[in-house]
Each structure stands twice: as structure tokens, then as C-alpha cells.
Amino acid sequence: MKTAIFPGSFDPFTLGHLDVLNSALLVFxxxxxxxxxxxxxxxxxxxxxxxxxxxxxxxDMENVEVVCYxxxxxxxxxxxxxxxxxxxxxxxxxxxxxxxIAQANKQMNEKILTVFIPASSEYSFISSTVVRDVLVNGxxxxxxxxxxxxxxxxxxxxx
Amino acid sequence: MKTAIFPGSFDPFTLGHLDVLNSALLVFxxxxxxxxxxxxxxxxxxxxxxxxxxxxxxxDMENVEVVCYxxxxxxxxxxxxxxxxxxxxxxxxxxxxxxxIAQANKQMNEKILTVFIPASSEYSFISSTVVRDVLVNGxxxxxxxxxxxxxxxxxxxxx
Amino acid sequence: MKTAIFPGSFDPFTLGHLDVLNSALLVFxxxxxxxxxxxxxxxxxxxxxxxxxxxxxxxDMENVEVVCYxxxxxxxxxxxxxxxxxxxxxxxxxxxxxxxIAQANKQMNEKILTVFIPASSEYSFISSTVVRDVLVNGxxxxxxxxxxxxxxxxxxxxx
Amino acid sequence: MKTAIFPGSFDPFTLGHLDVLNSALLVFxxxxxxxxxxxxxxxxxxxxxxxxxxxxxxxDMENVEVVCYxxxxxxxxxxxxxxxxxxxxxxxxxxxxxxxIAQANKQMNEKILTVFIPASSEYSFISSTVVRDVLVNGxxxxxxxxxxxxxxxxxxxxx
Amino acid sequence: MKTAIFPGSFDPFTLGHLDVLNSALLVFxxxxxxxxxxxxxxxxxxxxxxxxxxxxxxxDMENVEVVCYxxxxxxxxxxxxxxxxxxxxxxxxxxxxxxxIAQANKQMNEKILTVFIPASSEYSFISSTVVRDVLVNGxxxxxxxxxxxxxxxxxxxxx
Amino acid sequence: MKTAIFPGSFDPFTLGHLDVLNSALLVFxxxxxxxxxxxxxxxxxxxxxxxxxxxxxxxDMENVEVVCYxxxxxxxxxxxxxxxxxxxxxxxxxxxxxxxIAQANKQMNEKILTVFIPASSEYSFISSTVVRDVLVNGxxxxxxxxxxxxxxxxxxxxx
Numbered sequence: 046m047k048t049a050i051f052p053g054s055f056d057p058f059t060l061g062h063l064d065v066l067n068s069a070l071l072v073f074x075x076x077x078x079x080x081x082x083x084x085x086x087x088x089x090x091x092x093x094x095x096x097x098x099x100x101x102x103x104x105d106m107e108n109v110e111v112v113c114y115x116x117x118x119x120x121x122x123x124x125x126x127x128x129x130x131x132x133x134x135x136x137x138x139x140x141x142x143x144x145x146i147a148q149a150n151k152q153m154n155e156k157i158l159t160v161f162i163p164a165s166s167e168y169s170f171i172s173s174t175v176v177r178d179v180l181v182n183g184x185x186x187x188x189x190x191x192x193x194x195x196x197x198x199x200x201x202x203x204x
Numbered sequence: 205m206k207t208a209i210f211p212g213s214f215d216p217f218t219l220g221h222l223d224v225l226n227s228a229l230l231v232f233x234x235x236x237x238x239x240x241x242x243x244x245x246x247x248x249x250x251x252x253x254x255x256x257x258x259x260x261x262x263x264d265m266e267n268v269e270v271v272c273y274x275x276x277x278x279x280x281x282x283x284x285x286x287x288x289x290x291x292x293x294x295x296x297x298x299x300x301x302x303x304x305i306a307q308a309n310k311q312m313n314e315k316i317l318t319v320f321i322p323a324s325s326e327y328s329f330i331s332s333t334v335v336r337d338v339l340v341n342g343x344x345x346x347x348x349x350x351x352x353x354x355x356x357x358x359x360x361x362x363x
Numbered sequence: 364m365k366t367a368i369f370p371g372s373f374d375p376f377t378l379g380h381l382d383v384l385n386s387a388l389l390v391f392x393x394x395x396x397x398x399x400x401x402x403x404x405x406x407x408x409x410x411x412x413x414x415x416x417x418x419x420x421x422x423d424m425e426n427v428e429v430v431c432y433x434x435x436x437x438x439x440x441x442x443x444x445x446x447x448x449x450x451x452x453x454x455x456x457x458x459x460x461x462x463x464i465a466q467a468n469k470q471m472n473e474k475i476l477t478v479f480i481p482a483s484s485e486y487s488f489i490s491s492t493v494v495r496d497v498l499v500n501g502x503x504x505x506x507x508x509x510x511x512x513x514x515x516x517x518x519x520x521x522x
Numbered sequence: 523m524k525t526a527i528f529p530g531s532f533d534p535f536t537l538g539h540l541d542v543l544n545s546a547l548l549v550f551x552x553x554x555x556x557x558x559x560x561x562x563x564x565x566x567x568x569x570x571x572x573x574x575x576x577x578x579x580x581x582d583m584e585n586v587e588v589v590c591y592x593x594x595x596x597x598x599x600x601x602x603x604x605x606x607x608x609x610x611x612x613x614x615x616x617x618x619x620x621x622x623i624a625q626a627n628k629q630m631n632e633k634i635l636t637v638f639i640p641a642s643s644e645y646s647f648i649s650s651t652v653v654r655d656v657l658v659n660g661x662x663x664x665x666x667x668x669x670x671x672x673x674x675x676x677x678x679x680x681x
Numbered sequence: 682m683k684t685a686i687f688p689g690s691f692d693p694f695t696l697g698h699l700d701v702l703n704s705a706l707l708v709f710x711x712x713x714x715x716x717x718x719x720x721x722x723x724x725x726x727x728x729x730x731x732x733x734x735x736x737x738x739x740x741d742m743e744n745v746e747v748v749c750y751x752x753x754x755x756x757x758x759x760x761x762x763x764x765x766x767x768x769x770x771x772x773x774x775x776x777x778x779x780x781x782i783a784q785a786n787k788q789m790n791e792k793i794l795t796v797f798i799p800a801s802s803e804y805s806f807i808s809s810t811v812v813r814d815v816l817v818n819g820x821x822x823x824x825x826x827x828x829x830x831x832x833x834x835x836x837x838x839x840x
Numbered sequence: 841m842k843t844a845i846f847p848g849s850f851d852p853f854t855l856g857h858l859d860v861l862n863s864a865l866l867v868f869x870x871x872x873x874x875x876x877x878x879x880x881x882x883x884x885x886x887x888x889x890x891x892x893x894x895x896x897x898x899x900d901m902e903n904v905e906v907v908c909y910x911x912x913x914x915x916x917x918x919x920x921x922x923x924x925x926x927x928x929x930x931x932x933x934x935x936x937x938x939x940x941i942a943q944a945n946k947q948m949n950e951k952i953l954t955v956f957i958p959a960s961s962e963y964s965f966i967s968s969t970v971v972r973d974v975l976v977n978g979x980x981x982x983x984x985x986x987x988x989x990x991x992x993x994x995x996x997x998x999x
Contacts, residue, residue: 047549068635071605071606071635072524072549072550072606072635072637073549115818116818116819116820117814117815117818117819117820119820120818120820128548129548129549134617134621134638135304136300136304137296137300137455137614137617137618137773138297138300138301138774140611140614140617141614141772141773141774142774143640144611144640144806145771145772145805145806145808145811146806146811147640148640148642148643148805148806149806149807149811149815149825151642152806152824152825153815153820153821153824158545158548158549158639159640160549160637160638160639161611161637161638161639161640162635162637162638163620163621163624163625163636163638165625165628166484166485166487166488166625167484167485169304169307169484169487170303170304170305170307170308170311170484171308172304175304175305175308178276179276179308179312182274182275182276182279183275183276184275184276184278184279184312185312188311188312189308189311206390227476230446230447230476231365231390231391231447231476231478232390287389288389288390293458293462293479294781295777295781296455296458296459296773296777296932297774297777297778299452299455299458300455302481303452303481306481307481307483307484310483317386317389317390317480318481319390319478319479319480320452320478320479320480320481321476321478321479322461322462322465322466322477322479324466324469325466325961325962325964325965326961326962328781328784328961328964329780329781329784329785329788329961330785331781334781334782334785337753338753338785338789341751341752341753341756342752342753343752343753343755343756343789344789347788347789348785348788433977434977434978434979435973435974435977435978435979437979438977438979453622454618454622455614455618455932456615456618456619456933459931459932459933460933462965463930463931463964463965463967463970464965464970466964466965467965467966467970467974467984470965470983470984471974471979471980471983487622487625488621488622488623488624488625488626488629489626490622493622493623493626496594497594497626497630500592500593500594500597501593501594502593502594502596502597502630503630506629506630507626507629612940613936613940614773614932614936615933615936615937643802643803643805643806644802644803646802646805646940646943647802647939647940647941647943647944647947648944649940652940652941652944655912656912656944656948659910659911659912659915660911660912661911661912661914661915661948662948665947665948666944666947683867704953707923707924707953708842708867708868708924708953708955709867764866765866765867770935770939770956773932773935773936776929776932776935777932779958780929780958783958784958784960784961787960794863794866794867794957795958796867796955796956796957797929797955797956797957797958798953798955798956799938799939799942799943799954799956801943801946802943
């Protein structure tokens, strides 16, 4: 059975992430969504809220697990005995940044392979940054989010 | 009459912005320069100072209006009944970032069209970031700024 | 009245071009689609066939004219007394190439302004190159082309 | 059993391709290397020679098949009942080109998923173009090629 | 005698920086490594610690000097009577950012020439950002650092 | 004495090349401009004409030599006992292409170092491709060329 970790901050989880997840589930038997905690940067949503949103969005999907983690992704890989990392790519800027990280990870643990999945063109403009920008300005971000996520509930929790 | 909004932080307004503005005025009958307020990031100059500098620089130009705004650009467009957004492009990084925002805006309001104007090569290295970096280090940024802007006055006001 | 030239090889005219044309017609009062002839490279379709396809696709549109041209785009601009050039942008590679050409044109005739219109995300993967590649391999390219273009007719004419 | 097609011109197959192949074999149970025939461009090596070189280089590998094909990659996928396409990525230019093709393929057959594998940094400068450039100038390209490929033999066959 | 300044934050100095330094010493007779102080951003290591690490790493090298500086690089150049600036390049994002800065510097002092040195492919994924990310997560960054740097000592000093 | 080779097709030599040459002469004691011959692609101007044009443009410059070569640049370096290669960079596409070649050259001969010099912003849009495109269409390319080059004479020789 082939398992991959799909790490990210998912702040919040968008239709773009869901699209990459659906593609990843075609390739791998199981995908573990790993919600990172960045000690130097406060999230817009709490790590716990981000996990819950992803659980809402993937409740009906088999072979998906959602976990929290701190520290390095390769340490999580070793702990969970997983050798594959999934990353979605939207832009050339994404590609360069992710390539550097993929190489560094491989250098630190040569068993780790990062696999890139291109964003579908209809979601290529959806990033968590864009969504947060809409939310912070009181806009309606629902068309960028999985329909199962009740974003208003999570926005209230932030207050 | 065709009107476009030219949004930005303009912190400060540079010769590069002026060049894009001049080009935009050839295409549109009126251009509204909209100085954004970013709630998560303090500006180098106050929003009010930035507006004044632009007014200094465009005092002799017809068909230019300068406004402040908070919130989303598409909300400003709706409020001002404007369907065109102008953005200048210097680098491929600009292009990717701006394309994502243009698509997201179009997705939220299909009437909104973003038009890109390439920076002239002689101004392609002038960004507000470069200017602030010069100013913060006590350097002379005058050759990057419209001659009508008395930058020393605004620097004093910051203190 | 503001008129722009939309130059290209349009070999063939795709849904991506149509999308840029529709955006351009919002900004300009009239758009002249100028089908270039490249003396060093044979087209896939003849210049005449390309013009006809565009006429098919734009038959119901007002304020659109289709012309053929040889030589430089800025010479066509001068001849037609037009100062605006429209170019669609899909990728950063497009952006860099087009920026260089826009600057060179401006350098040769300072009145010429090139305006860039970003491709909508749903058409961002459609290029004439992709379409020709599909056609040359006997694939079905109809979903990449305006519905008014009877591509089979033009393919037969090539034989 | 999950099978992927690794299409390309492989003119010739390099250490960079071998690196991508080795990564792909970790993810997929079988990889079919599909050597394309480009009707509009003569290869440096014949399609048959390119197939033989890959067979030389992969003789000791299990779960690898080498095939020739003409036409579109998605037609090959359908014929071979394979839904995954593998592409290696070295540069941002690669990424943009491959993204466009991946989207177009998905648009023509929604079952097709393209998975990108980043080139290892030590092979990131090796392309078939570089190798051919060395060979055409009488240089020694052996350090860019799998050691099982007797390139001199294939060079002689070209004459 | 030709001297160049190699400015940066070097937070910390990596094998990638060492590689660029070694190349720079082939071109120039002397290289001054200038460790910048960014007033708006706290470093991970103190400016003093960064200087010491570079001295550790370059102890056996001739023609290398290490200095601290605040303010603009071109002011340091003038003060030290040096007209050449060295910058290493890893990615296209680096290239665009550095080109803008190089042009701005040249505009402010036309005597200043920035020379770019490409990172060797084996170090192209090593950035100070990656190293800090490893360190902050308790990982082992030694394979990214010159062997003369006792990183544990400097990490202890931070506490 | 430090000598560098500045290789290229220079078809033709432009103000952009001259700008890079002038910068290179600040860094190196001597620069050898090496005009390549591409066996698979006919030049617009003959290799001999290209050499003559460069001699015209550099007649008053000391420490410049112009040579023709066939084959690989690293073979020319070895033959001329030169370890430095100069390349000008205009765009990110240039950068990626040149980085690959620089790495491949270093891999084949570890003594070879490629140094990149950024094009000045005022020449960043001038490429030989743009100039040839102007010339082939009967346009006036004089503002893109060194004033010493009598381009009409060379155009006549082509006929």
C-alpha cells in the first residue's frame, strides 16, 4: 500500500487543495493531510480550526487522514513511515520554491520523494492567501472553498 | 466615458507608477488612483501622506482622481461603478502575482477586467520597495520619484 | 474613438484569442485583428484561411475588422493610424517575450502603447501550438476553437 | 496495479531521464517509456536507435517497458489503458510548457492525470539538447548518459 | 588589484555562499564579505555571530576580508573604494530580484558593476532560509554548512 | 592577466552586446569575442560579416580581440588557455538557459567559470532576434546597433 503525506499550512483548505487531493488519491492508496504549525508566523485560523475544516471537507472521502504536526516534514515522514510527499503547483514561483525544498528534503533523507501535481486551470488562481485576503475584507470566499466548510462558523471562532 | 481604477499601496508613488499612469490615460478617459490601506502591514508613509504625494505629482494632470480605500478592490469598483482595473508589470514575479489576483477578481465579479501595462524599460527597476530601502538608509531617492514630490517634507512628517 | 490592433499569427484563432478579443472590445471602441505573414516560417493554415476563420468566429461581433499584413506591426499601426496594440498573456514566458517586443516597438515609435490582457484561467492552456499539435495528430480540437469555425473544412483545404 | 506512461523524444535518453524513471518506479508499479515520433522534426537519432538505447539502459530494471508511438499521448494512454503520465521538470520553462500540455490533455480526456517529478539537482543541467550539442561538436557526452549506452555505436549508425 | 564586495545577510553562511566565494576569488584579487544589518528584521543569528562563522569558514583562505555594515551597499562600496559587487544566483526569482537591485545601484552610482555568479547545481537548493528552517526544527544542517562552522556553538549562544 | 571569452552568435552585434562588453572589460584585462558557427542553423549574416561588424564597433577599444570558432565553447577555452566565459543576461528565460549551459560546461571542464553580467535596463529589450526582425521587414534598426556599424553595407552584401 502506497501512502503519501500532503503537507501544508492549509490556512484555509481551498478548492485548489481539494483538487490536488483528489488527484493524489488516484496515484496513492492513502493520503495523510498534515497541517503544519509555523512557530514564527501566527496562522489566520488556528491549527485546530484548520484541521476541522479539512475533516469537514473530506468526511465522505476514504483513505484520507488529517494530522497536525510541528517541526520538519521529513521527521513526520520518518515517524509515519511514509516516503512520498505531495505538493500542488500553480505558478513558476511555486515551482522554484517547492523544488528547493524537495531537493533539501531528499538530501537530508534520500528515501523521500516529492511528487508534484499541477493545479487544474480552473483552480489555478485560488490560493489560501487570496482567500484570507477576501475574508479579512469581509468578502464572500465561498466559491473558493469546499462547500462542506462553513467558513462563517470558523470566522466567528476567531473573534 | 471609460474610467479605470489604478489601485496600489504607492508607498511611495514612483516614476514607475507615473509612467504607468501616463500610459493608462491614453487608453482611458479618466483614471482613479486608489491608495489602499493594508490592515496587517503598517505603511512606511501614512495613507494620507501617500495620497498627498500623488496629488503633488498629478496636480497638472487632467482626468486623474486620487482616493483612499480600505477593503477589497472589487468593492471599490462596484461602489465607484468602474469595471476596469489597471496594473503595471515589471517582472515575471509581478505578472504571476497580478494574474492570480486578476482572475480571483474576475471570478468574484465577472464584469471586472484587469488591464496590464508594461513598465517602460528605463523605469523597470524602480519599485516602491527599492525606494523605501534607499530612504531608510538615508540615501537619495529623488531620481526615482516624480520631481513634484518633496520627499524630505514627508520624511520629516514620519518622525 | 479608440481603436487597437490585435496582431498575431492566429494559426488558428482559438477560444483563448476570442476571450482576449472580447476583453479588448470592452476597453476599445474598435479592434482590428491583424493576421501576420511570417516570411521565414510556413503557417499551418494559409494566411487567407486564417483570416476566413476569424471572420467566421467574429461575424456577429460589431467593431471588429480583420486584416492581413506583412512586415512590422508598427508600420501597420502607422498606416492604419492606430496607436494601441493588444496582446494576450498566458504564461511568464509570454510575458517576457511580449515585454521585449513592446519596448522595442515603443522605442521605434514612441506613440505606440502595448496593452496586455491576461488570459482567463479556463483558457490559459489553449495555444495555437497545442491546437495544431492536436490537429496534426488527427485529434479533436473543437473544444479549443470558437464554435463558428468549421475546422474540418479548413483542414481539407490544406490537402 | 498502477501503470504510468513516461513519454518523450529521448533523443537521446540521459542520466536525467534515468533519474526521473527511477523515481517514477517508486510511485508506480510499472512504467512504460514511450518514444515519440515527431513528424515535423527529424530526430538526431532514429526512433529505433532511441528505443534500443533505452532498452540498453533499462535492461536490468523490472517493470519497465519501452514502446514507440506516433500521434497524441492521450491516444496512446487510451490504447494502453493507462491514466497516468509522468513528466520530469528541470526549469520554470519546463514547468510552464508541461503545465499547458497537462491541462490540454486533461481537457481532452478527464481521466488523464499528469504527475511531475522534479529532476535531482545533480542532473538538473542535463538535457537531451545539451547532449546533442556536445555530440555534434565531437565532445565527450558519456558523463551525461547511462553507462550502459554505447553512444559511439549509435553515432556510427547515424553516418 | 581588483576587489569586489560580496554583500549579504549570511544568516548563516552556507556551502552555497562558499561556492560563490570560491568562484569570485578566481575572478577578483580580493573579496570583501560584507555582512549586512537589516534594521527592520531581526536576524536568526546576531550580526557578530554571522561574522565569526564566516571567519571560521574562511580562515585558511587568502584575499578574503569580512566586514559588518549598516546602510546601503553602494555607500559601503564608496567608503571602501570598491566598484564591483558579487551576487550568487540560484533561481529565476533570485535573478529578477537581484537584477532590479543591480540596476538601481548602477543608477545611483554609475561606476558600480554587479557581477552574477551562478550557484553550482549541487548547491542550488541550499539557501540560508532552508538552513534556518532545519535549525529551528532541531534538524541537522551540517551538510549544508562549511565544515569549519561549529553550528551547535552558535545555536547555544542564541539561547 | 585575466582574460575572458565572450561567446555568441552576434547575428548581429547590438548595443546590448556592447554594453555587456564594456562591463566585462572593467572586470577582465582582456576580452575575446568569439563568434560561433552553428552548423545546423544558417545565420542571417555570414560569420565573416558578423566578425567584421564587431571589429568596426570595437576598433577604438583596447584589450578586445575578435575570433571565429566552430565546435564547443569549452574546446575554444582550452585552446586559448582561457578559463572565464562571459554571458549577458536580459530575461529569466536567458538566465535558465545560460545556467544549464554554464553547469554543463563546468561539468565537462571544472576549471571553466561562467560569469553573468546583467544587461542595463535601457538595453534590456534589445536582442539580435528583435534586430533581425526589424531588418527583415525593412525597418530602421540603427538605434539598436553601435553607431560604427554600417548595417546597410552588410545588408547589401547578403543579397
